[in-house]
Amino acid sequence: xxxxxxxxxxxxxxxxxxxxxxxxxxxxxxxxxxxxxxxxxxxxxxxxxxxxxxxxxxxxxxxxxxxxxxxxxxxxxxxxxxxxxxxxxxxxxxxxxxxxxxxxxxxxxxxxxxxxxxxxxxxxxxxxxxxxxxxxxxxxxxxxxxxxxxxxxxxxxxxxxxxxxxxxxxxxxxxxxxxxxxxxxxxxxxxxxxxxxxxxxxxxxxxxxxxxxxxxxxxxxxxxxxxxxxxxxxxxxxxxxxxxxxxxxxxxxxxxxxxxxxxxxxxxxxxxxxxxxxxxxxxxxxxxxxxxxxxxxxxxxxxxxxxxxxx
Amino acid sequence: xxxxxxxxxxxxxxxxxxxxxxxxxxxxxxxxxxxxxxxxxxxxxxxxxxxxxxxxxxxxxxxxxxxxxxxxxxxxxxxxxxxxxxxxxxxxxxxxxxxxxxxxxxxxxxxxxxxxxxxxxxxxxxxxxxxxxxxxxxxxxxxxxxxxxxxxxxxxxxxxxxxxxxxxxxxxxxxxxxxxxxxxxxxxxxxxxxxxxxxxxxxxxxxxxxxxxxxxxxxxxxxxxxxxxxxxxxxxxxxxxxxxxxxxxxxxxxxxxxxxxxxxxxxxxxxxxxxxxxxxxxxxxxxxxxxxxxx
Numbered sequence: 001x002x003x004x005x006x007x008x009x010x011x012x013x014x015x016x017x018x019x020x021x022x023x024x025x026x027x028x029x030x031x032x033x034x035x036x037x038x039x040x041x042x043x044x045x046x047x048x049x050x051x052x053x054x055x056x057x058x059x060x061x062x063x064x065x066x067x068x069x070x071x072x073x074x075x076x077x078x079x080x081x082x083x084x085x086x087x088x089x090x091x092x093x094x095x096x097x098x099x100x101x102x103x104x105x106x107x108x109x110x111x112x113x114x115x116x117x118x119x120x121x122x123x124x125x126x127x128x129x130x131x132x133x134x135x136x137x138x139x140x141x142x143x144x145x146x147x148x149x150x151x152x153x154x155x156x157x158x159x160x161x162x163x164x165x166x167x168x169x170x171x172x173x174x175x176x177x178x179x180x181x182x183x184x185x186x187x188x189x190x191x192x193x194x195x196x197x198x199x200x201x202x203x204x205x206x207x208x209x210x211x212x213x214x215x216x217x218x219x220x221x222x223x224x225x226x227x228x229x230x231x232x233x234x235x236x237x238x239x240x241x242x243x244x245x246x247x248x249x250x251x252x253x254x255x256x257x258x259x260x261x262x263x264x265x266x267x268x269x270x271x272x273x274x275x276x277x278x279x280x281x282x283x284x285x286x287x288x289x290x291x292x293x294x295x296x297x298x299x300x301x302x303x304x305x306x307x308x309x310x311x
Numbered sequence: 312x313x314x315x316x317x318x319x320x321x322x323x324x325x326x327x328x329x330x331x332x333x334x335x336x337x338x339x340x341x342x343x344x345x346x347x348x349x350x351x352x353x354x355x356x357x358x359x360x361x362x363x364x365x366x367x368x369x370x371x372x373x374x375x376x377x378x379x380x381x382x383x384x385x386x387x388x389x390x391x392x393x394x395x396x397x398x399x400x401x402x403x404x405x406x407x408x409x410x411x412x413x414x415x416x417x418x419x420x421x422x423x424x425x426x427x428x429x430x431x432x433x434x435x436x437x438x439x440x441x442x443x444x445x446x447x448x449x450x451x452x453x454x455x456x457x458x459x460x461x462x463x464x465x466x467x468x469x470x471x472x473x474x475x476x477x478x479x480x481x482x483x484x485x486x487x488x489x490x491x492x493x494x495x496x497x498x499x500x501x502x503x504x505x506x507x508x509x510x511x512x513x514x515x516x517x518x519x520x521x522x523x524x525x526x527x528x529x530x531x532x533x534x535x536x537x538x539x540x541x542x543x544x545x546x547x548x549x550x551x552x553x554x555x556x557x558x559x560x561x562x563x564x565x566x567x568x569x570x571x572x573x574x575x576x577x578x579x580x581x582x583x584x585x586x587x588x589x590x591x592x593x594x595x596x597x598x599x600x601x602x603x604x605x606x
Binding site: 022024026030034042104105109110113115308310 | 424
């Protein structure tokens with residue numbers, strides 16, 4: 001060793017830390033912030049760079065179509081990219097955490113500290129959700145800025161065209177502004193971004209549950225993707241098959257399927273937002289509540305698996 | 312000898328009572344009996360060496376003591392608390408064999424992370440982190456990512472994280488594995504220093520000479536069982552021989568002793584005038600027939 005051991009530094013004179021508590025927000029926050037650092041240093045931000053590129057390209061592409069179509073395509077591309085990339089991030093990030101800790105044996109060192117296993121799981125999930133939330137907030141800002149710029153450019157060019165035709169009456173200008181505002185930046189678009197966050201968080205919770213009994217990162221990611229596909233198809237499944245059953249059986253089976261695999265189409269609020277429809281607060285509250293229930297439920301089941309796991 | 316009453320006696324640092332651990336495998340494979348009916352106690356302030364060949368159940372026993380594994384039968388306690396209680400780990404520092412840490416963190420970030428998990432905050436955390444970096448000679452590499460550390464440096468950062476929260480019990484699984492002889496010697500000195508400060512240490516190592524230097528008591532495991540256990544001095548002394556240490560004995564006195572032995576008849580005979588003592592290594596080899604080849 002480079003330096004001699006310095007025995008005087010082994011023990012401090014008066015340790016001041018608090019007594020052990022079976023639930024510590026501080027420990028959970030430590031796990032969560034560490035998870036964010038871990039994911040950021042795994043270059044997960046590259047995904048966000050790609051989404052930003054998609055938004056910028058979409059903002060300046062399609063100059064030949066109508067102004068309303070230009071705004072709609074910008075929103076379509078952005079929401080498509082946000083949804084795909086953030087669900088991939090949710091599955092991959094969560095899938096990489098626990099199995100890798102186990103494979104690298106870093107889990108031994110962490111759990112040999114006074115850290116209950118539920119705090120470890122909550123901290124990991126919270127870290128992924130912080131990354132998803134922070135990333136989506138950043139992307140929402142980029143998207144809002146690009147949409148506002150595009151909308152302003154369209155309004156200016158349309159007013160200029162009206163002036164050229166000597167038809168720039170206050171009524172016409174107001175109509176153009178109103179039309180473009182409806183297809184441009186609205187609060188509903190932020191609600192739709194929030195719904196993507198909820199959807200990605202539910203997917204992250206499912207992946208966490210899978211990773212508690214999975215033997216590898218690859219298995220977790222593949223099963224996570226299967227859950228996402230099933231989650232998008234289960235409403236169709238219920239529509240086709242369960243409609244033929246009687247009320248009680250239909251309800252029971254439908255409930256069982258919904259508990260086992262989340263109906264991810266519940267969180268698809270992008271379509272009405274793109275069409276310029278207002279998303280009521282009640283709908284937003286309801287989907288937030290459903291997402292919370294799924295997250296709490298899956299994390300609780302994940303704990304039941306993880307607490308029994310032999311390390 | 313004065314024995315404190317049970318109500319006032321401090322609990323032992325570690326008790327392992329009739330510990331049995333069976334690993335269930337797949338449907339087609341037989342369950343693996345890793346540890347069977349293992350019992351031992353480590354008193355507060357003792358240095359206890361747990362030795363045995365690879366695969367004899369040492370690491371499994373340590374994992375049960377740390378709550379990482381559940382006992383199939385029996386139990387382990389740490390300062391009176393069941394080892395399955397998370398609170399028992401407040402008093403424990405653990406250095407795993409071949410420690411792995413998060414490669415994306417620097418040495419300082421690693422110690423900060425583990426310190427925070429142990430409840431350290433603010434100036435205390437900063438102070439302990441710097442002290443542990445200095446103690447293990449890693450101050451110069453504190454900003455480097457762990458991914459670039461050598462095996463010896465990983466072992467040192469492992470020791471630093473084990474000590475970050477000033478534990479009363481230190482569990483060291485092969486602390487000198489991969490460390491050069493100088494570093495290894497310093498780890499030995501550190502164990503002795505910690506012992507002087509009253510810290511209990513449970514240590515495993517294949518370097519039996521070093522174990523002999525630091526351990527008060529040892530337990531030798533083989534095939535999941537404790538085959539020999541006790542004070543080191545008792546274990547390595549030869550039962551049917553007597554060591555007589557004389558100071559300033561004249562040749563005449565020695566000659567008279569020789570003559571007395573010869574006159575006494577029977578089985579008594581003078582074997583040697585040195586110090587008849589076996590080594591821990593010999594004892595270990597005599598005690599176990601298991602090899603690590605099957606691992």
